[in-house]
Amino acid sequence: MFDADSRSSFVRAIISSFVILLALLVPPVWAAQPLPVKVVVLSMFENGEPTGDKPGELQLWLERNPDLKEMPFTMGEYSLYYSDRGLLVACLGGGIPNATASTMALGLDERFDLSNAYWLIAGIAGADPEDLSLGSAAWASAVVDGDLVYEIDAREIPDNWPYGFIPLGATEPADGSQDVSTGWTLDTISFELDRGLTEWAYQLTRTTALMDTPAMQAFRAEFEGYPLAQRPPFVTKGDTLSASTYWHGEKLNEWANDWLRVYAGESADFMTSNMEDSGTLTALHRLGRAGRVDPQRVLVLRTASNYTMPPKGRSAAWSTTADYPDGGLGALDTAQRVGQTVVDALIQGWAAYRDQLPRAEARIPVVFDTDMAIDDWSALLFLARHPRIELLAVTVSASGEAHCEPGTRNALALLDLVDPHNQVPVSCGDSYPMDGYFVFPVQWQKDMDTLSGVAITPSVREADPRHGVELLHDTIAAAKAPVTIIATGPLTNIAQWLDRYPGDSDKMDRLVVMGGALDAPGNIIVPGFTDDNPNTQAEWNIYVDALAADKVLRSDLPIELVGLDVTNHVKVTKEFAAQFKARVDNPAAQFWDEVLDANQWFIDSGEYYFWDVLAALAVVDRERFCEGDMLGLAVQHKETDQPWWPSSDKTMPSASSMGTPRRHFAAASAGVIEERDGPQNTLFCRDTDAEAAFELFMNTLTSGDAARD
Template sequence: MRFVLTLYGALFAAVLAPAALAEPVPVRAVVVTMFEYGEPTGDRPGELQYWVERSAIAESYPFPLGEYPLFLTEEGVLLLCVGGGIPNATASIMALGLDQRFDLSRAYWLVAGIAGADPEDLSLGSAAWARAVVDGDLVYEIDGREIPDSWPYGFIPLGAEEPAQGPQDVSTGWTLDTISFALNPALADWAFQQTRDVPLPDTPALKAFRAAYDGFPNAQRPPFVTVGETLSASTYWHGELLNRWANDWVPLYAGADREFMTSNMEDSGTLTALHRLARLGLVDTDRILVLRTASNFTRPPPGKTAAWSTTAPYPDEGRPALEAAYRVGAAALKALLADWERFAEAPPRPTPVVFDTDMAIDDWAALLFLARHPGVDLRAITVAGSGEAHCAPGVANALALADLAAAGAAIPAACGDPVPLDGYFVFPEPWQDDMDKLSGVAVPPSGRAPWDGYAVALIHAAIADSDRPVTLLATGPLTNIAQWLERYPEDAAKVDRLVVMGGNLNEAGNIIVPGFTDDHPNTRAEWNLYVDPVAADRVFAGPIPVEVVGLDVTNDVRVTPAVAAELKARADNPAAAWWDRVLDANDWFIDSGEYYYWDVLAAMTVVDPARFCRGESLPLAVAAAGTDKPWLPGSDLSMPDQAADGSPRRHLDAASAGVMRPAPDSGRTPAKVCLETDAEAAFSLFIDTLTTPQPPAGHIRPPS
């Protein structure tokens, strides 16, 4: 045995001997393909050939521990073919990772290959960016002829006692670290956004094949780009029952919000090797992208058997899927290399966000968006009790909606003071009652208790627990934010951005709402700033530059019946289905023309400020003058006699309270006021985040 190990070590050293003579070649990206039919160029293409033929190859390297030579492009992209199957993938990736000829420490890894596809989700020739790779081999298996009558299939999770048809505790199972690999969700979303409108070939053969899938609307669509998970197994499995197993298996291990879309035979091996290499600091697992394109379906069409479709020829020999893997993958690499200075330093990562909300109707939508968006790491929810919802129901609803949209994330929630810092202003009582009851639309209760503490303390704790600067999003009265700044001034240095939905610079106010506040004297203010103008003014006077997503841009995102209808047509998960029912319950609000995605647009500004907030920077102040002539119809005189600072609570002038104005000579930190936005993109992003992403409406793909 000692002789064998010595011989192996000598062989490995000999293969890599040139590394000792030169500095390692810095690699920007590695394209991982799985198979090739013959030569890398000039014959029937496999997954490698298009990359080699269409790239400017600077050099090739012998790679005897792999299937083919390595090809390095002039842009620093290494092209690799690992060979089909999990063992080949594991061995080739490990060999490359240990190859001292290359510096892979900053390299991005792009797995780009064809796959089986669930016809419930994809059409042939479509492409799916994965957020997780799940292994399907590590499982108990019983022959299908011996399974109990009540079981749908013979696969049982390791550590469990029956098939995975719902949530189970699999924490006692074996080799859990190699069953599911979570990919960087922010990187996957970035790749999708870069490639969602890449033209994909649609051929007569594809059209003819997908026509047989009657009752599968996604299978009958032209090819498109989306986001969905991939299941890796050494067995080329097929059929309706095993397709059901795949749809149960992926969310069991990757999370309830993850969805099986593609099947492959290599990726769990690739990910296992990369994660082992990361232990030595040789690769960065936050830089892995997995793209799979549909060459065949994982179950037969109606009227056909699994035995027939398992070995049925791929339409056009799978070339549309091979083309899609190259086109979509190359588009992502092009965008990455074009901004290499930024991407070399760090990959996109989810932004840590604390959401301060008053849990009104548009806050519910913003919460669902934040909890589902892959670019957001929602750390905490704090409820402004001075806003539309009262504290207890507001927190209970926040916990329930967070669990609905991000099951298992256990996002904490707490409430702050139930009254503004000063003044007696409140939202209309019918609004508060409706917000407390979620417009009568039931949602499963969370079962989790509120965070044990005060909202201001939760903001502080979430910031302290983050290893990166936090973004604060406030979509209600700024009571909690003002108190947090006063109590924890040192936290300001750990906050990257403060995005506020509130105020208006050029547009008219929204205090007067027909049927509720017709006689109100204030025509200039926006509700969130009006209810607690003292808090708002203190926040604008604070050290953090505020990004104001006010009526100047939210007036562009009116919710119309057409917007609601599009959501209804695409609702494909519990969070989207619940929001669809909310829109149904509020059809009167939509028909009134008074409902806008106020807070949703603010949440989108957190994700993509360049697209959703274009404006100007200037110091701001908010009016909060006292008066001896109170506006009693909009006041709650049961509030404490003392203001938050201990002084007597004042009546504030209703006609001017909350009016936001420039303060050029104040010495205040300039705020950025959003004046332009992309409304069409906002509606698309919201629906794509709440449902399965789809290509842009009206997108036309040229024939191949």
Template sequence: MIAVSFRSAFSRAAMTSLVLLLGVFAKPAMADDPLPVKVVVLSMFENGEPTGDKPGELQLWLERNPGLKEMPFTLGEYSLYYGENGLLVACLGGGIPNATASTMALGLDERFDLSKAYWLIAGIAGGDPEDLSLGSAAWANAVVDGDLVYEIDAREIPDEWPYGFIPLGASEPADGPQDVSTGWTLDTISFSLNAGLSEWAYQLTRNTPLLDTPAMQAFRAEFINYPLAQRPPFVTRGDTLSASTYWHGVKLNEWANDWLRVYAGESAEFMTSNMEDSGTLTALHRLGRADRVDPNRVLILRTASNYTMPPRGRSAAWSTTADYPDGGLGALESAQRVGQPVVDALITGWDNYESTMPQAQARVPVVFDTDMAIDDWAALLFLARHPGIELLAVTVSASGEAHCEPGTRNALALLDLVNPHNQIPVSCGDEYPLDGYFVFPVQWQKDMDTLSGVTITPSLRDPDTRHGVELLHDVLASAETPVTILATGPLTNIAQWLERYPGDQEKSDRLVVMGGSLDAPGNIIVPGFTDDNPNTRAEWNIYVDALAADKVLRSDLQIELVGLDVTNHVKVTTEFAANFKTRVDNPAAAFWDAVLDANDWFIDSGEYYFWDVLAALAVIDRDRFCEGEMLGLAASYEETDEPWWPTSDKTMPENNWEGTPRRHFAAVSAGVIEQRDGDKNTLFCRDTDAEAAFRLFVDTLTGPSSTEPVSEMNGGSKGD
């Protein structure tokens, strides 16, 4: 205790002297009132001149933020650049010593008031190919130093050790639980960042279009054993390891993953390696002691310019010194493209953010019950990309158009297009309606199972093993706020859920359903499949499982019914498809563009509408996209001894969901929506803002403008 007290006292005295000393050098000869700084952007290196030549980490910030004025910075490696809007851009110099010294000098520079400034460290890094692809951007939750370590020469590592690094205070490598409490310099080994601030930045930027070049694509193609490394670049969250040594290789990549978990906790995920951030954070935390800066206002964005280990067939020695594809341009672009919206938001929102740090906006928690048909794909991508939606789970209603195995597999792959690190569970319900024998056309089912022949990278995740109804129940049970349920297929899962867990209704504030028709004509007439069917009023989702629909409509749930009466306002046209093609700038949009190409015949027929998409839009803005009236509704189903075989599947189990003999329903009335007496629990949608609907969909699936075309898949032909 005496030694600790002495060291603390000495550190305080030394810190005071350093503040006074550096203050003398940093203070201009004639100091005016300090310039107010709202955001500091820290880059680490530059190639050649600050502007006009081959860019490093500084140049793009200067060229894309006009109005910045150069200011001398004697104690730094580069000049400073300040704008009247409160933006200060600095380049620290590469490596931990440069970063530490430059940050400390900047923090003590009396020309600036940095007391309330936000700090954005934005630079390139090595990326773990298990987690990232070239050009991907990762917002850090934690920074861990990799230099403060016991090290054994590689030629003397014991055979049973995976590598020669030992945590300070420990006696063996970090590939397991470690007690490092007796190690020294613990205050500069691991830094946790403000989780709320990092999440806000991620949510703000997660759909940012990123540069992807042929050189980047060719290089990542070599990483055949690392599926995430082969994806187009994306934005995610993940932790960063800081070390002055430019390390490389499979064994050291294993060490980096272990090291992060020892010092930042078991939930830490190593994604990027950098050579400065622990030094920068050390300086900022020291400055925080003197109230010069607020170290709780720090963001770190690292982008992958290369991988931290080689591909198969390449040596670590080759990979360590290999040129970055396009000189790392993709990563340099990502650092500025992803960081700029955060800078802009902080500056424009300064009236609020000066005193209160931003937090991620509250999002609508949603469970999506879908039959994974063509319009469901678009709705799923919309839900996954919209910043106002928190998608909790996806349940597949396999009594609809897609079968269980392909339906869940495709849902997982589509979710990965938006965020390869997502953990949204996907599971399936029963493959047959509650009762009756009606099915969608077999040809449609084949087409939906194969995503209309459009190829897509399979997900690394497996479907959840729980029945869809059980997953829905478990998600609602663990939710902290009421959950919105969106159902865009037959209501088989929803009806079973209501039957098994009636108490769950209070956990859901609304059920949005795409289905039904009240005054508009039905849509179940399919030449060659439903010829001569007497039913002209039903909609497919309700027709296939009319019993389930009736149970749901008669429940106590608050329902919004997005039926044909309103979806007829949102026809998908060739003009829409052509305009959408010009906006494609990310893998999700590229997939949907390929689907539209594969279904041009459907668009040309004039029978394709944004059915499920409009229902998803209503989740976000009911007033705009679902104008209607409150009604009490029911779905018709009438048992018959005269089956309608053309739309029936004779291979269904003989017993229905209750274990009693499965019945046939009269085709003439099955699924017809009718008004009923009693509680008016359903908002029946009659009108919508069609122009706004298409605009919101496109703006959500794509970025504000197209830069470089990005593609995850090759457009395929229509499936058989």
């Protein structure tokens, strides 16, 4: 039995214990709520002070995001920086141990709610000169550790071994076919990142204008025999090898390429070497097990500050400790500039991206059939750079202005200006029209073959060996969605394709054709070449292969005809050329600016229009750039026994592409478009938004944010 005092003491003790327990279980209302984080940017090193001096990987983030506020971080190498926008920037410290410890400490920091945060690892790296140039950026789909290995001294490597590194669980160096499943700690060796998220980031940033400097250019020039290493900086996709050891040289570069294929699969493509990322990914995956972070929301961006092997004539020993050109400033700028685009997109789209990972927008699958003339060059660059276009293939219509070999060669080189790692196949069709003998002026052909004398770096790729019609068929057959064809030269390839593969039309979405004229005057009169030609109605593409054009227009394909009636609204002027010049900020735009300079006479003549460019714009936005009527159309191609020799090529084969004797067509009416009875399958473009056309073209070929010198 308790006396009164004892009972009172007991009750007070019970109440006190309950209050203490309640305080432990329920945080007081005045306790600070964790700060919501949308994006974490992880850099790895800094030089000196965080701002105001020689930059490391942290400094540009702080200087270009002035709303970031410093927060102490006793468990890390550097302070943290937080913005009310939901951006958190950290500098982990160099090497895998620092990266692992700092990431783990950050992930456990109760001041932050990281449960939905995206993680952007953005830092500089060594680059494989087979794949990248200085200042370039590579988004990784895989991170592979390079420290967890068997290693023997280089002086004791067997003669038949390429290097002294052996995968754990193996007995000899990697060759891609080994079974390394018995190796230990495999969960910390290879990390596959979300490919959909990586693709989204790449598509968002692939045309970013990047810094280039004279020092970077001079160092790149030393890498003869490595054409991609000598290019101006670009953004691409490529995997990364992580090792605290700062390795270097040709033999170890070979090891790095082999190593990634062993641990990340045969499709892995080693491009960059780093010293932290496998540690960072290890920590994030451990934190993911505890529900602190989502390791699926990780992006890895590495930029080239140096190469992983020396140029010819230099030793690996020299190259290992050589200074980075400009102290790596180009790579530091690229890491921040490209990364910032992704950060801003994630924060601005947070309402959608909080609960669902972003994915690249569905793009329009396109085959470009082109005769590689001056306006085809700009149309090709537009299609290759526009984010809504998925360029599947390029087929050259060599019955047009450019000949087959230079046409395919130039197309490959132009594609490389946009992405040196592109795999768009390019092939050529017949060199003559289906029937008839008409050709473009010889001087035009020479100018088109040589890109108006503008120099361009040749592609390392070769033309696809398939005939253009076969490439067109194979591409459509393999496409995952209905394909749009844009044809901006004579319709030779398209007509032959319809003849050979009529079933392909079921897999087509649209055929956009630049060619023809209905009410507008023609444009085939060229002084000194077609003097006295009575035809004032035909347009060149249709005139050269009138039979092919008639076959195409009479088909059941859904066609949009971008002819002279509408292209006459988009004259290229010297004012436009000046505006474009002021916005040049990347290799593709630089090339086109030089083409405009080389063709100033053409602009001054008042006869240069955005013919093929307008057709390319219509592929992206038909409603804005192709207003017109649905018509049934046909093309005149009357046979004659009185050939028009001035615009004919007497050396053409005597047989047509159908195997019949090649005919002459009456020059007075060849290529003239007329309305016909029957299905109205052609949208004939009559009007367009000219101002929007020029603006969209400039916005696509330039970034709108010129890189700093």
